[in-house]
Amino acid sequence: MKTYCTFLWDCFRLSFVGDWRYHLWMTVLTTFALVGLYAYAQQLVHGLVTTGMTDQVSWGLYIANFTYLVGLAAAAAMLVIPVYIYRNMHLHDVVIFGELLAVAVILMCLLFVTVDLGRPDRFMHLFWRFNFPMSMLTWDVIALNGYLLLNLHICGYLIYCAYCGRKPSKAFYIPFVFIAIVWAISIHTVTAFLYVGLGGRPFWNSAIIAPRFLASAFAAGPAFIIITLQIVRRFSRHVVSDDALLTLRHIVQVAMIINMFLLACEVFTEFYTDSAHVASAHYLYLGLHGHNALVPWIWTAIAMNLIATGMLLLPASRSLGLLNAACVLSIVGIWIEKGMGLIVPAFVPTPLGELVEYVPTVHEVLVCLGIWAFGLLVYTIFVRVSVPVLAGEVTYAKRFGRPAGA
C-alpha cells in the first residue's frame, strides 16, 4: 500500500516536469478546461437554456460528442486485437497508449453525459432505482464504466509493475485484456442501441446504425492513434516503429472502406424507397422546406471521408505525410458525420412534423472545448508518466535504492 502511494505521488510529480513546450501545452489545455468549467457553472445557474437545445431538438452537441468519443474509446480494441490475438509484435510496444487513450476518452464521455443532464445533483438516483435491463441508458452506464475500470486496471497494473521492477503476472491482466476486447465492441453497440431502439425516430430506427458505428469508430480511432503515436515518438524517447503505424494504416484503410459502403447502403435505402421515413435524411443531405443548416456540414464530411479513403487506398499513403493528412481528414469527417450528422437530424422534423433547427450556442461550444481540453490534459499526463516509468527510468528501486517490498 505504501509502495502504491509512493507510485501515485511519483506519477503526480512527474506530470509537472517537462520543458517549456510541455508547460505551454499544459497551460493552454488547463485554460480551455477552466473556461469550459466557467461556462458549465453558468449552465448550472441558468439551466440548459444556455444551450441551443429545445424541446424540438432535445439532444445536441453534447450527445454528438459523446457518441463520437465512445467510438474513439472502442478503437483501443483495434490495437489490442492484433497484439494479443494475431501476435503482431509491431504494435506490442504501443498497445498501452491505445488503452490509456480509452481511459481518457471514457472520462470525456462521462463528462459529456453529465453536462447534458438537467439535474446532475440527482446523479445518485441511478444507484437507487436502476431501470435495468429495460432502459438502454442503464446498459450504457454499465458498459462505459465497466470499460473504464477494465482499462484502468490493465494500464495501471502494467505501469505499476514497471515501477516496482516486477514482471507483470499474466493471470492478472491477460484475462482482462480479452474481456476488454469484447467489451469495446459492446460499448459502441450498446450506444448505437440507445438510438436504434426508438420507434418514434425513423432516422435512427435502422439496424445498420450499430455496424456503421463500429466501422467509423475503427477508422477514426486508429487514425487518431496514428497521429498520437507520432507525437509520442517526437517528444519522448519511446520507440514507435514505422511498421506499427503502417499496421494501423491497414486497419484504418479497411474500416474506412466498410464505413463508406455502409453509408451508401443507408443512403440508398432512404432515398430509393422515398417513403415518409426519408424526411430526416432529406433534411440532412438536401435540406427540407428551406431548412438546410446541416447540408454543408454533411457534404464536407462526406467529401473528407471520400478523399481520405482514396488517399488510404493509394500506396503513396505509406509515406507518413500523406498518411497523416488522410488520418486528420477521417477524424474530422467522421466527427461531423457521426456527431451532428447522426444526432441532430433525428429530431428534425419532430414527430409532429415541426421543423426547428438546432444551432449550438457559444456556451455549449465552450463546455465542449473544455471537456476536450480536459481529456487531452489527462491523456498527456498519462503519456508523460507512463513513458519514463515503462522505460524503467522512474522506479521504486531508483528512488529508495532498494526494490519495492524489500
Added chain:
Amino acid sequence: MASGDGSQSNAAPELTRRGFLTKGAAAVAGVSAVAAALSPLRHLDPDDVPSIEKFLQAHYKEMITEDKERVLARIRKAVERRHGVTPNVSDPPPLDGVEFVYGLNISRCIGCRKCVHACVQENNQSRAPELQYIRVLEMEKGSIDLETAEHHYDSAQVPNPDKYYMPVQCHQCKEPPCVKVCPVEATWQEPDGITVIDYDWCIGCRYCEAACPYWARRFNFAKSEIPDGALNPDMAYLSNRPRDKGVMEKCTYCLQRTRTGRLPACLEVCPTGSRKFGNVLDPDSEIAYIIKHKRVYVLKEDVGTLPRFFYYFDERGSRYHEPIAPVEQGDAT
C-alpha cells in the same frame, strides 16, 4: 512531453527558497483560477441547491405515508415562499376499476386553442419560457401527413374552412416508450393508465423526450416563471405542482381533477364539445360508447404504443350522401 526528465525527477526534492516561492505562487494561481471558473455558482438559486431533506427524499413508490406527508408539507412551504400562496397539495390515488381514455372529435374541433391555455393555467406550466402540453395542428384536408401540418397558424378567425384541426397531447400509451427508456424509473404508468413523472426523481437526461413518438414531453430548460396570482393552488404531487428547472413534465389528464371526479381542464373549456373523457371500463360511459360505435383511429398506430387517446369523427357531416339501398349481388353497375 520533455525527453530525459525521468532521471532528473528522480532526484530527491530540494526545497530551495526560490523553488518554494515559485511553487507557492503557481498553487495560488491555480486555486484562484478554479475559483474564478466556478464563480458563476454564487448566483445559484437557493431553490436549486438541494437541501439534505430533498437530497435524501425517496422515490415516490418507496415513500410510506409519513414520508409523503413530510414531502407534501415541504412542497407546501416551498410554494408559499416562492409564490406567496398557501396551496392545497394532495396526492390523490388512482381509483379502483378506472382506466381513463380520451376521445377527440376532429369533425368538431375548430382549432381555437382554448384547451392549450386552459391547460397551462390549470397545470401551472411556465409562462416564460412558454411551455404547453397541447399542440393543435392545422391540417390540410385530404391528408393526415403530419409534415404538412401548420403548427403556428395565426389567423384572425378559426376555423379556416379549407383546413381541419388535430390537437395532440400525451396519449397515455399502454406501451409507453418513455417509461421503457427512463434510466432511473422517474416516470411510470399508474393503474388508471396515466403515465406520471416524479419531478423530484427525474435526472433530466431527456431520453424520454427522444423516445416519445407524439412529442408530448416537455423539458424545463430554464426556471419556470408563473406570474403572481396566476398559480393554481389546487395541486397534486404527480401532476401540477410547480416543477424545478432541469426536469421533464407532461400532460397527466389533469389527475388532480380527474381522480377526484372532475373533468380535465382542456375538456371543460372546449366550446365545441370536441373533447370527451371518461372511464373506458365503465360500459355505460360516453367514452366507451364512442369507442364502440364511432369511427375512431389512433395517431401513428404503426409505432405500437397503444394510445389511450382516440380521434374520431361524426358520421353525419362526414357522410357524402344519404343512405342508399345496399347493392344486390350481381347487380353492380
